[in-house]
Amino acid sequence: MANTSSSLSQLALQKFKKNFWGVLSFWLIVAIGGISIFAYVLAPDDSQFANQMHLAIHSERPGFKVTMLKIPSEMNANQDWFSKVFFGIKTADTEVPISKYSIQENQLVYTEYAADGLQGSEKSLDLQVFPKQDYEKYISEKTFLFGTDKYGRDLLSRVLIGSRISFFIGFVAVFISLVIGIFMGSLAGYFGGKIDAIIMWIINVTWSIPTLLLVIAITLALGKGFWQVFIAVGLTMWVEVARVVRGQIISAKEMQYVTAARALGYDNYRIITKHILPNIMAPIIVISAANFAAAILIESGLSFLGIGAQPPMASWGAMIKDHYNYIILGKPYLALIPGFCIMLLVMAFMLIGNALRDALDVKG
Structure with a gap:
């Protein structure tokens, strides 16, 4: 039996x-997962939530370059490397876009950057502010590969860090839906009778409520926030898993191996977990891949409506919300870039779901 199972898995x-397309989607998902985990290592702006604002350079085109002056602060928080790598640097340093600078009598005199050919204001800074008066290390040219958003933040950094929410909501929501769906579906399918009737009534009532409306209700009940959205999405996706598991168990419990297990005196828990569930995992895996894509779209919709991840946390849906009006203002990339990222990730999960369906089809 073990050799047969192994050979089927290898096949x-x-x-x-x-x-x-399945293999390509798999490696694309792995790449996006790696980017989301190490987003602060890859992002040009490694401050927490990539929230360094420069209103003087807001809504600039991709590839925009400017000279940036970083003014160090003595209020920097002591952070270990783990916190910096995975949660960003809690810096109190101030970044100022400048157009030119000079040294005059132990003072750094600089002119702030101003767009549209305007002249920025001139300010001065004591060189004592810089450690060892080495001011040159704090002046560098910065390139914004994806441009800047309406607050002057680096759009590339926001996209990289925003991938965390869209990527991990799939895992959390699918995990919650699998736990509840498999449990409820197993009870309904295996025991039948009144238990099946009650659970199916709950499933049908939940199914009849529009998904987005139900998510909004749960989110408002739990409160706005990061984890609340994850839980809310997961609590709305279990019904489809439960229906599939119920149908599969109704068919599987009449098989000879289940009858043999009962004859050997095994309890119901062991029969369900050790004998039935391992044999019906193929459709559950396929539906889980589809639920990944659905969770990403639901979260994006919630963020667009303003009840998803809250500012200043980066989210692809919130980025579209902030910049969708720029589509008709000549800067559509501010909304199209995060929109393309959502489309790419959703398509990858849908394609890998189709590939898994074909690979696990025993009739193929």
């Missing part, structure tokens, strides 16, 4: 490897 893996 499914070989079929999956032959699916070009």
Whole structure:
């Protein structure tokens, strides 16, 4: 039995490897996952939430360059490397875009950057502010590859860090939906009768409520925030898993191996977990891949409505909300870039779901 299971798994893996779009989607998801985990290492703006604002350079085009003066502060928080890598630097340093600077009598005199050919104000700074008066280390040219948003923040950094919410909401929401869905579906399918009727009534009532409306209600009940959205999305996606598990168990419990397990005196818990569930995992895996994509879209919709991840936390849906009106103002990339990222990630999960369906199809 173990050899048969192993050979079937190897056959499914070989079929999956032959699916070009499935393999491409798999590596794309792995790449986005790596980017989301190490976003602060890759982001040009490694401050917490990539929230360094420079209103003087707001809504600049991709590839925009400017000279940046960093004014150090004595209020920098002591952080360990783990916190810096995974949660960003809690810096109190001030970044100022400048157009020119000079040294005059132990003073750094600089002119602030101003767009549209305007002249920025001139200010001075004592060189004692810089450690060892080495001011040159704090002046550098900065390139914004994706441009800047309406607050002058680096759009590339916001996109990289925003990938965390869209990526990890899939895992959390699918995990919650699997736990509840498999439990409820197993009870309904295996025991039947009144238990099945009650659970199916709960499923049908939950199913009849529009998903986005139900998520909004749960989110408002739990409060606005990061984890609240994850839980809310997960609590609305279990019904589809439960229906699939119920249907599969109704068919599987009449199989000979289940009858043999009962004859050997195994309890219901062992029969369900050790014998039935391992044999019906294929459709559950496929539906989980689809639920990943659905969770990402739901979270984006919530963030667009303003009840998802709250500012200053970066989120692709919130970025579209902040900049959708720029589509008709000649700077559509501010909304199209995060929109393209959502489309790419959702498409990757849908394609890998289709590839898994083909690979796990025993009739193929």
